[in-house]
Amino acid sequence: MLEIKNLRVAVGGKEILKGINLSVNAGEVHAVMGPNGSGKSTLAQVLAGHPTFQVIEGEVTYEGRNLLEMMPEDRAKEGVFMAFQYPVEIPGVSNAYFLRSAYNEIRKHRGEEELDAMEFLKLLRQRAKLMNIDESLLNRPVNEGFSGGEKKKNEVFQMAVLEPKLAILDETDSGLDIDALKVVAEGVNQLRRPERATVLITHYQRILNYITPDYVHVLVDGKIVRSGGKELALELEEKGYDWVREKEAVPAGA
Amino acid sequence: MTTTLVSPNLTVPEKAHYIADFELFNKNGATVAPAWVRQLRQKGFARFAEMNFPTMKDEEWKYTSVAPIVKVPFRLAVEYPSGVLAKTEIEGRFFGQPGWPRLVFVNGIFSRELSSISGLPKGVLVKSLGEALKENPELVEPYLGKYARLDDSIFAALGTAFLQDGAFVYLPTGVVLEKPAHLLFVSTAEKEATVVHPRILVVAEAGSRGTVIENHFGKSGQPYFSNVVTEIVVGEEASVEHYKLQREDENGFHIATTEVFQKRASRYAGFTLDAGAQLGRNTHRVVLDGPEVDCRLNGLYFAAGKQHIDNHTAIEHRFPNGKSFEVYKGIVDGRARAVYNGKVFVRQAAQKTDSKQTNKNLILSDLATVDTKPQLEIFADDVKCTHGATVGQLDESAIFYLTARGISRPNAARLLTFGFANDVLNHIELEPMRVELEAELLARLEASSVAK
Known part of the structure; x- marks a missing residue:
């Protein structure tokens, strides 16, 4: 589904990703772990199409197409979804209105009929219930005045409504209390299907108690320095990132 | 009184047509009025004679030139137009609420035929001011002309000189008017450039409650000038919601002076929409003349093409425990210019004042201009006052957020612009009004450069 080859990315002339290789197949959940400043969020944002980043080298293929040439x-x-690390507030636009706009543009693209306000509201309510999300959230302006936890839950809720093929979660677990964390994990697990894939970007092992990844990758200083199964996350939790750094002889603090 | 006619400022050519019309106006049998009204007119005329039209050297008119108004020899609209145009034009202006009591004025003159007033609670008056001057002078005289300041506005003075018709809304003590009083002012200058001076007086006695909609629009082949003066008195513990919609056409010039006086524990919620006119200026002043007063002042303005829209507001806290919250937002496109000046005065006695004032502008084109100046003058020491103003373009991080959800860039820009303005519309308490303005906003966005 997603094929990243030797991806090098810079922002403001500074190289952040220094040759990433990653292959994600349908049905898989990949956890990308790494310390602060390792380039995790850059990877997520490049995949979503954020305009700030310059791709220096490499290629990203999504379902056989050059992803980097596509507009966000x-x-x-086409089914790529990134849950933002810092969701943006949109005053004056309700969550429901925003999601219907997005949902219908995606439907239109697929040649499907758009849903009217009533039909869509029904769908929203049903998903909100499934996700254990308070209905009052639907009529509030997008992310405005939301607590940190509400914002992250709202990202996962959007994901549940838009049903992407490839979900990229950019530190969605950061700063969440245990209840919010469970809601987020539940959302990801519910979307787990043979035809879908998830890239879970995280600093902490904690969320992996609730989501079992198929693969774990460790990103340090813009490179994936280790890949393995779910047990790698536990090892990392126990020994810390310095352990990988030493092991790979990557200069500390990079 | 004729001695005022020799004042030197009268010799300036831009006043000549107003002077000629004032003489005709005084001789016209249709303008017969009680002595106190004639005196009020003379007072207005005397002030008009003494003053000069403002220039951009005047602080209050620093960013707005009235030269385009001054140079047109506007004649007083005296004729009621054929009516055909007006009739078709006013349909669809009722917010889907034909049952609301309404007064319709065509070129400043009351149209009985187009108006409809029925089912008003006992003692409530929603009627032509011209008629009220004759039939209810005891209710009008104590208020009319007592609040509109003539000393600093040549336009209020001019409007007072030509005071003849307009609307009078009267709410007796303790009475609730559930349906909004809808006042429609249509301008249709057909043959020559004309001026109208609509006058509005709203008196809400103690403990009463009601809503007034001031709805100005034009459909004109000629330049026209709508010079509006509105006085609103909100009695003790009374509550008035006031909507002022300005949708003059591209030939229209609109200058409005709105003076609100609030007594103890009263509530006033004003909302101003500017969506039309080539030059529009609102001077909106509210005096909190008693303790425990609640004042809301919100506004939304669209300026596109070569429009010039100016909002000057002033809120004066005179007594303790007053609240005032003000949000004005503007969307400025094309080569348009928008001006905002908001003053909040907190007098020494006005302790525990809670005041917040915000002006935000969204600029959609490189050629559009905004001049904004929030001003706060505090003479009391125990108050909570904040103010702020912003001028900006669409937020790129928000655009990315929306596009990353599948929304195309033009739609994302439209949605953000909608949200920006809708934030103010959400303050509108009158549901049919909010729904209509929301639809109008969406339609406007389709036509703006955002959609391209």
Whole structure:
């Protein structure tokens, strides 16, 4: 589904990703772990199409297409979804209105009929219930005045509504209390299907108690320095990132 | 009184047509009025004679030139137009609520035929001011002309000189008017450039409650000038919701002076929409003349093409425990210019004042201009006052957020602009009004450069 080859990315002239290789197949959940400043969020944002980042080298293929040449909206319409680390507030636009706009643009792209306000509200309510999300959230302006936990839950809720093929979660677990963490994990697990894939970017092993990844990758200083199964996360939790750094002889603090 | 006619400022050519019309106006049998009204007119005329039209050297008109108004020899609209145009034009202006009591004025003159007033609670008056001057002078005289300051506005003075018709809304003590009083002012200058001076007086006695909609629009082949003066008195513990919609056409010039006086524990919620006119200016002043007063002042303005829209507001806290919350937002496109000046005065006695004032502008084109100046003057020491103003373009991080959800860039820009303005519309308490303005906002966005 997703094939990243030797991806090098810079922001403001500074190289952040220094040759990433990653292959994600349908049905898989990949956890990408790494310390602060390792380039985790850059990877997520590049995949979503954030305009700030310059791709220096490498390629990203998504379902056989060159992802890097696609506009952010086209990536989303083709089923790529990134849960933002810092969701943006949109005053004056209700969550429901925003999601219907997005949902219908995606439907239109697929040649499906758009849903009217009533039909869509029904769908929203049903998903909110499934996700254990308070209905009052639907009528509030997008993320405005939301607590940190509400914002992250709202990202996962959007994911549940838009049903992407490839979900990229950018530190969605950071700063969550245990209840919010469970809601987020539940959302990801519910979306787990043979035809879908998830890339879970995280600093901590904690969320992996609730989501069992198929693969774990460790990103240090813009490179994936180790890959393995779920037990790698536990090892990392126990020994810390310095252990990988030493092992790979990557200069500390990079 | 004729001695005022020799004042030197009268010799300036830009006043000539107003002077000629004032003489005709005084001779016209249709303008017959009680002595106190004639005196009020003379007072207005005397002030008009003494003053000069403002220039951009005047602090209050620093960013707005009235030269385009001054140079047109506007004549007083005296004729009621054929009516055909007006009739078709006013349909669809009722917010889907034809049952609301309404007064319709065509070129400043009351139209009985187009108006409809029935089912008002006992003692409530929603009627032509011209008629009220004759039939209810005891209710009008104590208030009319007592609040509109003539000393600092040549336009209020001019409007007072030509005071003849307009609307009078009267709410007796303790009475609730559930349906909004809808006042429609249509301008249709057909043959020559004309001026109208609509006058509005709203008196809400103690403990009463009601809503007034001031709805100005034009459909004109000629330049026209709508010079509005509105006085609103909100009695003790009374509550008035006031909507002022300005949708003059591209030939229209609109200058409005709104003076609100609030007594103890009263509530006033004003909302102003500017969506039309080539030059529009609102001077909106509220005096909190008693303790425990609640004042809301919100506004939304669209300026596109070569429009010039100016909002000057002033809120004066005179007594303790007053609240005032003000949000004005503007969307400025094309080569348009928007001006905002908001003053909040907190007098020494006005302790425990809680005041917040915000002005936000969204600029959609490189050629659009905004001048904004929030001002706070505090003479009391125990108050909570904040103010702020912003001028900006669409937020790129928000655009990315929306596009990353599959929304195309033009739609993302439209959605953000909608949200920006809708934030103010959400303050509107009158549901049919909010629904209509929301639809109008969406339609406007389709036509703006955001959609391209």
